[in-house]
Amino acid sequence: VQLVESGGGLVQPGGSLRLSCAVSGFTFFSSYDMTWHRQAPGKERELVARITSSGSATNYAASVKGRFTISRDNAKNTVYLQMNSLKPEDTAVYYCRLALGYWGQGTQVTVSS
Numbered sequence: 453v454q455l456v457e458s459g460g461g462l463v464q465p466g467g468s469l470r471l472s473c474a475v476s477g478f479t480f481f482s483s484y485d486m487t488w489h490r491q492a493p494g495k496e497r498e499l500v501a502r503i504t505s506s507g508s509a510t511n512y513a514a515s516v517k518g519r520f521t522i523s524r525d526n527a528k529n530t531v532y533l534q535m536n537s538l539k540p541e542d543t544a545v546y547y548c549r550l551a552l553g554y555w556g557q558g559t560q561v562t563v564s565s
Contacts, residue, residue, distance in 0.1 A: 453478045453554045460546060460559030463538055467563070471533040473548030473556055482506070482526035484551040488533045490544035490561075497547070501533060516542070538563045 459471040471488070475481050483505050491497040501522035503510045510522050521534040531548055538561075545558040 453550065453552075455548050455550060455554055455556035457546065457548055457556040457559040460561045462562045462564065464565050465539060465563055467538050468534070468536045469538065469561060471535065471546055471548075471559060471561075473531045473533075475529045475531075475550060475554075478529070478550070478554075481529040481550075486522075486524060486531040486551065487549045488522060488531070489547045489549060490542075491547070491558075492541075492544040495544075500546070503531065535561070540564060 454476045455473055457471060457473045459469060463469055485502060485504050487502045488500045489497050490500050499513060500516055501512045501520055503522045503524055507524045519537045524531040540563045543563050545560050547558045548556045
């Protein structure tokens, strides 16, 4: 099983980024919840957003609610994180996770002017 994140980068405060996480080597992607997490320097990894297997339900950390949107395309074995109104405190390495415990390698998001 391989999870590959992409879409990170440097963005100014107030800007947007869309992260993608492509899952390969796993037949039952559509049967499992997916989550996005992030880890800032010197801090513990935290849960950012969760989406159920069908995509019918989502939930978010209080710090990103109303600004971030998690979605998935089960036909493409991919989960997304749309991040709007980015703040410097959103700077972190972002990871996706398959509910069975598989992690991606992470993608850096830096919010700075």
